[in-house]
Structures are given as structure tokens and as C-alpha cells.
Amino acid sequence: MAASLEDLEQRLSQLRTELRGAVRARDKAETARIRRALREAETAWEHALEVEAESQSATDDGALPTEPQASPTSVTAGEARRKERPVHGSIPIREQVHQALTLLGAPASPKLISSTYEAFFTEPLVATKLASLRRDEERSFTAQGYARPYYICAALTHDRLVPARGLLALSTWPVERRIIGPLSPRADFLTHAVGTAEQIQRLATAGHPAPDAAWRLLRRFALTIPGAYDGSAQEPDPARVIAAAHAESAVHQQEDDQQRQAAAQRARGQLADVQQLFGAAPMRDALRDASGTLS
Amino acid sequence: MPSQQSEPPDGRLARLRGPQPPQPYTARKITALTANPACARRAVLDAAGVDKALLAQQVGYEPRFGQSPFALAREQAFHALVKWGGYAELIQLLREQLSVPVAEAHVTDLNEVGGNTDLHVRERETRRLIAHVASGQDVRLILDRPVLTLEVAGQTAYLEPDALTHRIDGKFHVVLIRSFAAIDGQANPTAVAETAKQAAVYVLALRRAFETAGLPTDQLAHEFLLVCPKDFSNRPYARLVDLRQELDALQFQLSRLRRAEDLAARLPETATLDTARDADELSSSIKALDASYTPSCLSFCEMARYCRDEANGCASPARFGSGVRNDLPGIASTRTALDYLDGVAAPGEAEAEAADLLCAAARLRRLRRGVA
Numbered sequence: 259m260a261a262s263l264e265d266l267e268q269r270l271s272q273l274r275t276e277l278r279g280a281v282r283a284r285d286k287a288e289t290a291r292i293r294r295a296l297r298e299a300e301t302a303w304e305h306a307l308e309v310e311a312e313s314q315s316a317t318d319d320g321a322l323p324t325e326p327q328a329s330p331t332s333v334t335a336g337e338a339r340r341k342e343r344p345v346h347g348s349i350p351i352r353e354q355v356h357q358a359l360t361l362l363g364a365p366a367s368p369k370l371i372s373s374t375y376e377a378f379f380t381e382p383l384v385a386t387k388l389a390s391l392r393r394d395e396e397r398s399f400t401a402q403g404y405a406r407p408y409y410i411c412a413a414l415t416h417d418r419l420v421p422a423r424g425l426l427a428l429s430t431w432p433v434e435r436r437i438i439g440p441l442s443p444r445a446d447f448l449t450h451a452v453g454t455a456e457q458i459q460r461l462a463t464a465g466h467p468a469p470d471a472a473w474r475l476l477r478r479f480a481l482t483i484p485g486a487y488d489g490s491a492q493e494p495d496p497a498r499v500i501a502a503a504h505a506e507s508a509v510h511q512q513e514d515d516q517q518r519q520a521a522a523q524r525a526r527g528q529l530a531d532v533q534q535l536f537g538a539a540p541m542r543d544a545l546r547d548a549s550g551t552l553s
Numbered sequence: 554m555p556s557q558q559s560e561p562p563d564g565r566l567a568r569l570r571g572p573q574p575p576q577p578y579t580a581r582k583i584t585a586l587t588a589n590p591a592c593a594r595r596a597v598l599d600a601a602g603v604d605k606a607l608l609a610q611q612v613g614y615e616p617r618f619g620q621s622p623f624a625l626a627r628e629q630a631f632h633a634l635v636k637w638g639g640y641a642e643l644i645q646l647l648r649e650q651l652s653v654p655v656a657e658a659h660v661t662d663l664n665e666v667g668g669n670t671d672l673h674v675r676e677r678e679t680r681r682l683i684a685h686v687a688s689g690q691d692v693r694l695i696l697d698r699p700v701l702t703l704e705v706a707g708q709t710a711y712l713e714p715d716a717l718t719h720r721i722d723g724k725f726h727v728v729l730i731r732s733f734a735a736i737d738g739q740a741n742p743t744a745v746a747e748t749a750k751q752a753a754v755y756v757l758a759l760r761r762a763f764e765t766a767g768l769p770t771d772q773l774a775h776e777f778l779l780v781c782p783k784d785f786s787n788r789p790y791a792r793l794v795d796l797r798q799e800l801d802a803l804q805f806q807l808s809r810l811r812r813a814e815d816l817a818a819r820l821p822e823t824a825t826l827d828t829a830r831d832a833d834e835l836s837s838s839i840k841a842l843d844a845s846y847t848p849s850c851l852s853f854c855e856m857a858r859y860c861r862d863e864a865n866g867c868a869s870p871a872r873f874g875s876g877v878r879n880d881l882p883g884i885a886s887t888r889t890a891l892d893y894l895d896g897v898a899a900p901g902e903a904e905a906e907a908a909d910l911l912c913a914a915a916r917l918r919r920l921r922r923g924v925a
Contacts, residue, residue, distance in 0.1 A: 369633075369637075370637075370638065415667070418666075418667040420667045420668045421668065422662075423662055423664060423665055440659035440660060440661055440692075440693065441658055441659055443639030443640065443658075443660050444639050444640075444641075444644065444658035444660070446639060447638045447639040447641055450638070478637075478638075479638070479641075481645070482638065482641035482642055482644070482645040483641075484645075484648065484655060506655060509655055509656050510656070510658060537668075540667055540668025540669060
């Protein structure tokens with residue numbers, strides 16, 4: 259047993275060296291394989307350690323009662339370390355955008371996406387990095403369509419079905435949800451407010467108080483929704499914000515839905531898959547020619 | 554915005570400018586022109602789309618002012634704040650202060666049309682949309698950055714107000730977002746006056762658009778909505794500002810503006826305002842255009858320091874401001890005025906009255922000095 263502990267330790271350090279090499283070479287498959295092996299070796303090592311401690315305490319016959327306690331704590335510490343690991347590694351930007359958009363529930367501007375993400379996940383999301391994201395996603399989709407579970411795509415204008423200026427959406431949403439009609443910016447804004455308030459509520463029920471940045475974001479939403487905030491309270495009440503936002507969106511819903519559905523139907527009929535996600539080609543050339551003849 | 558080209562000024566003006574890309578005509582330029590309508594120099598330079606800052610630099614007068622990058626950044630940040638979250642703040646202002654019903658939240662972003670940011674395309678889309686809204690076929694609460702055109706001194710200017718809103722008393726209002734603070738409901742009066750002048754340009758352009766489309770112009774408000782930060786916070790604050798006086802003044806000044814092309818036609822055939830040419834050539838062309846310098850030019854015209862030195866050189870009374878200029882009618886130079894006082898030259902019949910007043914003033918001044 260004792261010999262195997264030493265063996266395992268040697269194997270662990272060997273695997274760590276290999277892992278370092280694989281990460282440097284950016285070989286993802288190899289990295290994943292080594293990580294798995296490393297984890298296995300670690301569990302084996304911990305197991306061996308436990309067994310050793312038990313056998314020792316058995317021989318000492320409870321002479322050292324602190325020892326058996328010490329080994330479980332080291333195990334939990336090891337587990338905690340393992341749990342932390344994915345947090346430390348940087349999350350890909352599209353993943354971050356996906357999380358923020360799922361939370362918001364409607365197409366949003368890069369600025370709102372980054373402030374939402376930073377409010378709830380306390381990790382930076384640089385808004386300028388999002389500039390090229392949509393194009394990259396489109397390229398990836400064109401190369402091998404539907405290879406990923408989701409794509410960060412465009413919201414479409416209701417009249418021309420071209421990508422709406424400065425908005426990002428998720429490909430898993432139906433086209434209706436990604437159409438931007440005259441009322442949609444307001445309707446989406448209310449959806450964002452509801453999403454933010456609900457996330458704060460969820461965090462509260464889970465026993466984690468929402469970060470200050472999240473409250474600030476909610477306050478900003480609440481200030482511009484009628485009846486959502488009276489200014490006397492320090493923090494807006496999420497339930498009240500949700501109720502107010504629902505009340506206002508009910509006013510817009512019918513007209514907005516009609517426009518969205520009509521546009522979505524046209525999009526499904528007229529556009530190819532890529533275009534349904536990333537918008538019809540901008541009418542740049544045709545219009546420039548037209549304006550050229552006019553002037 | 555500034556990279557956008559306005560309609561190429563045809564023929565003579567384009568030749569004057571040379572191969573440089575034309576600068577767009579902005580509301581700021583139009584108000585500057587109407588503030589000093591006698592200035593042929595500025596009229597031609599603006600109509601030809603010459604980069605005046607560069608031109609001033611070429612002839613040796615680096616403009617000392619310009620738009621401060623801090624002020625620009627502040628302005629942009631405040632714009633972003635007001636338009637944040639689907640114009641949420643602006644909608645809220647309209648609802649709270651101008652009692653727009655909650656059901657009205659239709660917006661259209663005219664910053665681009667179908668992915669196209671060309672001014673012509675945006676202008677056409679604006680016209681189409683305004684016609685739809687004005688005739689009641691469509692409803693819009695906010696039109697973001699529409700493009701309007703206005704004929705100024707024979708040239709077409711493309712103007713972009715910050716926003717247009719339709720739903721205050723069923724009238725079209727121009728919305729301007731500015732970053733100077735309104736403290737206790739009081740904003741810097743000079744800044745408000747300047748903004749009002751620019752708003753008048755937009756309203757006039759809107760009026761022209763209505764007239765050409767055959768729409769009733771009584772749908773246009775003679776007020777504009779000024780949005781600025783409230784007190785020392787960053788919260789937006791809005792007020793309607795009356796424009797009738799500015800509109801009348803602007804219309805009067807625009808009708809007085811001579812056509813820039815006629816002014817340019819009087820230049821010699823060799824004249825050039827091409828900023829790539831050397832200073833002497835440029836200077837002689839600029840001199841051929843009459844300027845009407847007043848000290849207030851310094852605050853809005855890039856060429857002002859050039860004109861001021863020129864006014865110094867020929868001892869123009871306007872160098873001391875419009876007060877002195879108005880006290881010396883018909884006397885083109887302060888040197889002549891001094892000659893009259895010293896008795897070196899006798900005033901002609903036209904200048905006699907002014908010269909008499911001047912002599913009386915000089916006598917009073919001498920007396921006072923004697924007493925003191």
C-alpha cells in the first residue's frame with residue numbers, strides 16, 4: 259500500500275508534466291485525456307492515503323484520534339479544489355454571451371450583455387470582444403451547420419429581415435423571438451427587466467444575495483418602467499418590477515406579436531437556414547446603385 | 554457621421570475644393586453662417602465643403618479651439634445613456650413629462666436602413682416614414698437619427714437631428730440631446746440658445762420636407778424637446794423650448810444668404826481652396842473672398858484668427874466689435890477716423906455726421922482727462 263502511494267505520487271507528477279505540455283501545444287483532446295487520467299490517479303492516491311491512515315489508526319488503536327479526522331478534511335479540500343477548477347479556467351466568450359442572453363431572454367446589445375454578465379457572474383466580459391463574435395459564428399455555421407448546440411446569431415428587422423443593428427440573439431430561440439419590429443425594442447426591454455429581476459429572486463431563494471451590480475442593473479430597469487419603483491426604497495423590489503413589466507408588456511403584446519409572427523412567417527418562407535439565423539444580405543449594393551442614379 | 558459625404562457640390566465649387574473629400578454641411582455650420590450672413594468667405598468655404606480647420610492650418614493659423622475630446626466623450630456617453638435599453642429613458646421622459654400614453658412605444662432606428670448607412674438612403678427612408686406617420690398610416694413614437702435635407706446658399710445640406718418624436722399633442726417634435734446640465738431647471742443660457750438655433754435648422758428642414766411631400770405643416774411643432782442631464786446627476790431631464798423667434802430669424806437670414814455659387818463665380822479662374830496647395834496660392838484665393846470679421850467669429854469659426862489679422866491689417870472698425878462698427882458708419886478704417894480727428898483729412902459728405910459725433914466724443918474725452 260505504502261509503495262503504491264509513492265508510485266501514485268510519481269505518476270501524478272509525471273501526468274502534470276504531460277498536461278503542461280499538452281496545454282502548451284493546445285491539443286484539446288490530449289489535454290482532456292490527461293486530465294481524466296490525472297483525476298483518476300488523484301482519487302486513487304487519496305483512496306490509498308485513507309486506507310493507510312485507517313490501517314495506521316487500527317494499529318495505534320485510537321492513540322492518535324486527530325489523525326483519522328485529518329484525512330477526511332484533506333479529501334474535502336481536494337474535492338473543493340477540483341470543483342474550483344472550471345471556474346478558474348476562462349470561460350469562452352460565446353459561452354458567456356449565451357449565459358447572459360439566456361438570463362435576459364431577448365435579443366440584447368453587446369453593452370447590456372456585458373453589464374448583465376458582469377453583474378451576475380462577477381467576471382469581466384469585454385463588450386468590444388463581441389464585435390466580431392456574430393461574424394465568427396456565422397462563418398462557423400456556414401462551414402459546418404448545426405455542429406454546435408447553439409450559435410450566437412442576429413436579431414432580424416421586421417421589414418427587410420436584415421440583421422438588426424447591434425443586437426445579438428441565440429439560435430435556439432424561434433425566429434419570432436428574434437424579430438425586431440417597431441414595438442419590439444420596448445417589449446424586449448421589458449423582457450430583459452423581468453429576466454434580471456427573476457435571476458435576483460432565484461439567487462435570493464437559493465440563499466445567495468445578488469451582487470450589488472445586479473441591483474444597480476435592476477434599479478436602472480425599474481426607473482424607466484411605470485410603477486416599478488417609487489424611489490423611496492433603497493433597492494427596487496424584484497416582484498414589483500416583474501409585475502410592472504408584465505403590465506406594460508401586456509399593453510404592447512398583441513400588436514408586437516402580430517408583427518413578429520408576420521415577419522417570422524416571411525422569414526421562414528423566403529430565407530435559407532443561414533439567413534434565418536444571421537439575416538438576409540444587406541441591400542447595400544442595390545440601394546447604392548439606386549442612389550447613384552438619383553443624385 | 555463626418556465620414557459621410559454630402560452631395561457633391563457641382564462645378565465651380567467642386568473645382569475650388571480640389572480633390573479633397575467634401576465636408577458635410579451641418580446644423581452647426583448653418584447657424585454659424587446665419588450668425589454672420591455677410592461673410593462671403595465662410596459661405597463659399599462651407600458650400601464647397603472645404604475643411605476649414607485644415608485650411609487655416611495651411612495658411613499658418615492653427616485653430617486654437619476645436620471640439621474638446623472630453624466634451625465629445627461626455628456627449629456620447631450621455632447619448633448612450635438616454636438611448637439605453639431601447640430608448641427607455643427617452644420613453645420614460647416623454648411619458649412622465651409630456652403625458653404620452655403607455656401604449657405608444659414604437660421606435661425606428663434610422664441610423665441605418667437595411668444595413669446601409671448611406672445618407673441618401675436614410676434620407677429617403679426618413680421621408681417615406683414621415684409621410685406614413687403624418688398621414689396616419691403608421692405610428693411612431695421615436696425616430697432615431699432621421700436624415701433631413703435643407704437647401705442652404707444653393708447647396709443641399711444633410712442634417713441629422715438626434716431624434717424626432719411624433720406623439721406630443723399629435724405633432725412632430727425635434728429632440729436634441731445635449732450634455733450640459735440643467736441645474737434647478739436652469740441650463741447655461743448660451744448653450745441653450747446655441748442648441749435652439751440648431752433645432753430651428755432641423756425644424757425648418759422638416760418643414761421643407763412636409764412642403765415637398767404635400768403634407769400639412771401644422772403638424773409641426775414650433776417647440777423642440779431639449780434633453781440634458783438633471784442637476785449634478787446623470788439622470789436625463791427634458792423640457793420643451795419655444796423656437797418661434799429662432800425660426801423667424803433663421804428664415805430671414807437664409808433668405809438673405811446669397812447663393813454661394815454666385816459668390817464663387819466672382820473669383821478669378823486660377824483661384825483654389827485645395828488644402829494640398831501651398832500657403833501663398835491659398836492665401837490669395839481666400840483674400841479674394843470678402844470676410845466680415847467680428848470678434849464673435851472667434852468662438853465658432855476656424856478661420857477667425859486669419860480674418861482677425863486681416864482686419865487688424867486694414868484697421869477695420871469691426872475688429873472692435875459691432876458697437877464700434879455701428880458708430881462709424883461709412884468709415885472703412887480706424888486710421889481714417891483718426892485722421893478726421895487730427896484734422897489731417899476732411900470727412901466727405903457721407904461721413905460728416907459720423908465724424909462730427911466722433912469729434913464731440915473726442916472733446917468730451919479730452920475734457921475728462923483734463924479734469925482728472
